[in-house]
Amino acid sequence: MTLDLNTLLAIFAMAAATIFTRVGGLVLIRYVEIDERRRTAIEAIPPAVLMAVIAPTAFATGWAETLACAATAIASHRLSMLASVVVGVATVALLRAAGL
Amino acid sequence: MLQQNPSAGEFRAGMRAIFPLIVAVLPIGLVFGAVSVTKGLSPLETTLMSALVFAGGSQFVAMDIWTHPASWIGAGFAALLVNIRHLLMSASIGTKMQSFSGIKRYIAMLFLADEIWAMAEFRAGATRLTPAWYAGVVTPFYLTWVGSSLAGALLGAFLGDPAVIGLDFAFPAVFIVLVMGFWKGPETGAVLAASGIAAVAAHQYVPGVWYIAAGALAGLAMAFWRGRAREQAA
Numbered sequence: 001m002t003l004d005l006n007t008l009l010a011i012f013a014m015a016a017a018t019i020f021t022r023v024g025g026l027v028l029i030r031y032v033e034i035d036e037r038r039r040t041a042i043e044a045i046p047p048a049v050l051m052a053v054i055a056p057t058a059f060a061t062g063w064a065e066t067l068a069c070a071a072t073a074i075a076s077h078r079l080s081m082l083a084s085v086v087v088g089v090a091t092v093a094l095l096r097a098a099g100l
Numbered sequence: 101m102l103q104q105n106p107s108a109g110e111f112r113a114g115m116r117a118i119f120p121l122i123v124a125v126l127p128i129g130l131v132f133g134a135v136s137v138t139k140g141l142s143p144l145e146t147t148l149m150s151a152l153v154f155a156g157g158s159q160f161v162a163m164d165i166w167t168h169p170a171s172w173i174g175a176g177f178a179a180l181l182v183n184i185r186h187l188l189m190s191a192s193i194g195t196k197m198q199s200f201s202g203i204k205r206y207i208a209m210l211f212l213a214d215e216i217w218a219m220a221e222f223r224a225g226a227t228r229l230t231p232a233w234y235a236g237v238v239t240p241f242y243l244t245w246v247g248s249s250l251a252g253a254l255l256g257a258f259l260g261d262p263a264v265i266g267l268d269f270a271f272p273a274v275f276i277v278l279v280m281g282f283w284k285g286p287e288t289g290a291v292l293a294a295s296g297i298a299a300v301a302a303h304q305y306v307p308g309v310w311y312i313a314a315g316a317l318a319g320l321a322m323a324f325w326r327g328r329a330r331e332q333a334a
Contacts, residue, residue: 002142006169011145013176014162015152021183022209025190034195037327044323045192045316046221047282048295049185050275052315053157053214055299057272068269069276076277082120088273093266 064095107232114236117223121215122240124270125156126248131268132159133252139166143253150249154213154242158182161309182309185316189217196224204231211238213245218278290326295319 034042058069072088079087129150136146136159153159158179165174190209197205208231219237223229282288299315306314 003144003148004142004169006172007141007145008148009172010162010170010175011149011152013172014149014158014179017176017180018153018155018158018183018186019210021180021186022190022212023206024187025192026194026205026209028187029191029194037324037331040327041320041323042192042195044288044291044319045188046218047279047288048291048319048323049188049312049316050218050279050282051292051295051319052185052299052312054272054275054279055296055315056303056311057269058276059296059300060303065269065272068266069272072273072276073280076280080120081274081277082123084277085120085124085270085273088276089266089269091266092269096266 062100064092064100067095067100068092107230110230110232111236114233114238115240117219117233118215118237118241121219121274122244124274125215125241125244127268128156128271129245129248130252130255132156132163133249133254134256135160135163135252136249137253137256139163140168141166141253143250146253147246147250150246153179154211154245155179155183155186156213156245157309157312178309182312185312186212186217188316188320189214193217193220193224193229196221196229199228199230200234201231208234208238211242213241215274216241218275222278222281287323287326291319291322294322 032038054069057065059066068088068091071091072084075084075087132150133143133146136149137143141149149159149162161178161182162175165178167174190212193212194205194209197208200208216234216237220229220234223233279292295315295318298318299311302314303311
């Protein structure tokens with residue numbers, strides 16, 4: 001159970017950076033008035049950010065991942081979140097086992 | 101009494117909502133712990149990082165670039181880059197926290213991981229987002245992330261490769277389900293297309309994690325542009 005000073009400093013720096021980004025938006029909206037156009041943009045944030053995070057996995061990793069993403073998306077129309085995730089994980093495992 | 105308190109019901113509803121994500125994050129935490137010991141971090145250091153940073157993406161990136169002795173500038177700057185999207189996320193969810201007192205808003209933001217934020221946005225779209233529901237989402241998720249990081253660091257080498265049974269895919273799968281939930285028609289389709297194309301292009305040609313910022317900004321730009329086009333047509 002060692003605790004290196006440099007490591008501790010690095011962890012604090014990461015924590016400070018993360019807190020800055022998490023609280024920053026909240027501070028920002030106190031000073032920026034939200035008009036109709038800004039509201040439209042704010043509403044676009046959730047899908048835009050989520051898509052950016054998963055896009056490389058979905059379109060640029062391999063066929064197993066691309067097809068499993070499609071399977072998950074289709075499953076999510078009818079199944080619960082947990083069931084859809086199980087469908088996705090099972091699909092990717094099977095396709096990887098098949099050598100895709 | 102707990103039973104008579106409506107916020108206890110909200111807390112439990114939050115715990116139910118986050119459950120699938122607990123299942124998804126557990127293996128990721130184990131993998132993070134296992135990776136961090138191979139980089140020379142002690143189980144205590146690994147657990148501290150998960151507890152204080154609580155942002156998986158930036159923690160994995162930090163492990164990618166980890167040096168000995170650790171560079172606080174490098175790790176801090178990497179965390180800033182990877183988590184800059186949280187700025188957008190907190191601005192977005194901040195407009196939906198009417199039932200949070202001032203101090204509660206700031207405390208809530210400290211726990212704004214992707215999964216927490218996505219669930220909160222989802223909740224705010226369906227009903228009123230309350231502090232009790234938010235706490236119900238955060239508590240088990242936070243404990244799972246910190247606990248599984250510690251477990252991964254202790255078990256380390258005993259863990260196999262999670263990619264074999266596809267567990268590494270749980271995280272993207274959850275995000276896909278959430279994206280589908282935000283679908284509101286062609287406007288959303290345009291935003292998703294812009295974000296996806298920009299993210300993949302940036303991922304191919306720019307090293308590091310700029311792809312997340314590129315995708316998010318492209319999606320925003322598309323929303324702005326479509327909004328303006330609609331105003332001019334009206």
